[in-house]
Amino acid sequence: MRALLLILALTACTRPITPAESDLLTPIHGPEVPQGMWLARTPLVGLFPITYDARPPVACRERIVPPQTGRITARTGGIALFETLLVNPSSWRDDYAEGPPLDLAAAMFLAHEATHVWQWQNRARTGYHPAKAFAEQATVDDPYLFDAELTRPFLSYGYEVQASLVEEYVCCATLDPAGDRTERLHALLSEALPVAPPHAFAREVVLPWAGARIEDICA
Template sequence: MRLVVLVLLLAACTRPLTPVERSFVATVQGDRIDLDRVRIVKGALIGGITSTRPARPRVTCRERIGRPETTPTVSTSTAAFVLFNTVFYATPYWREDFLAGYPETLPLGRAMLLTHELTHVWQWQNRAVTGYTPFKAATEHRPGGDPYLFDIADDRAFLEFDYEQQGALVEEFVCCRALAPDGVRTERLRQLLLPHFPAIARAERVPRDRIELPYPEADLSGLCDEPAAESAAAK
């Protein structure tokens, strides 16, 4: 009976992508994801899952727009995860429309998280090419580690990165495109993604002064101007 109740509760908290969300995703992953198959679920018992990782260097767009990490290690909770075509969001991160107000405004943090998670959906839908399975993705999460760290200073192709790194790369591009469309790093990321997402837009539709930052006091000087040898972007 408890299982039946849980299934009914999840069904009641499940929705498709909104038209606004779909319009933004089209500027990133284009038509390379079958969005009709995607479902978004609220809660799903993941909010209490925590982990500890080392503090990240503030060299990436993702880290620089967030609140500074001032301790050697950081405790985090899971914001979202993907199982096949379904994206499960922890309750604090849930919205009826993650991108309400777009294209007049853009809540950048929510846009980054959504496209990160949809990259995992893309990996699943294209598993004949990516080799993706939920189990393989889960093995990237090791105690004390950080599967979202990546380095774009070398010549690796997109599929040579780990699955969480691929999501982080998409997330980082969304951040750089919104705040530094002409940045060296922005173009490097776009070229990395282009073979798999050929419709990816070079520029963000929303003006920079209408971008909503997770941490409004963030210093954006020199953002995405260099490739950054040691990088991090994550959920």
């Protein structure tokens, strides 16, 4: 695994977390994640496609993009290896949290991938290893899909679902900080993460889809 990281890193343009990205991640994961995290741009990440059935338009994540149907094939945007995020050039940004306005989709992507760094840094609690996250990709049709009812303890979810729930919280807290599901997400994440309350994330944003209806999106 570390040999693979070295090979990929040698092909990459690398940078640390920016101050704006640190300001985004610290209220979610604490200061250790942005202090230890690096990003590397490498075309090898784009070689890994993912396929899954179109997700129901229930979560904030799905409601800010155009509806999808059928079987979806997409290119992997990023792969977290230990404390390094390897990024597909098509998903690369010099700063995922610049603004205002904040690019919400970019911020959600970074928060998702940074959760894997947090999982690694806290592996004594989480049991995480990148190989286990890769195994989810091989054995679960859509390892990012979660139940909107949020009925289980946070650390009982799969590693990709944990990261997806953090991504969802960024979406909900930013667009609907007073929403009931936003509050449930905050309570769930607070079981394991030093996550700030929803009002800390409310800000001006740009959405990936102009047709998104955001009123009460996380009610």
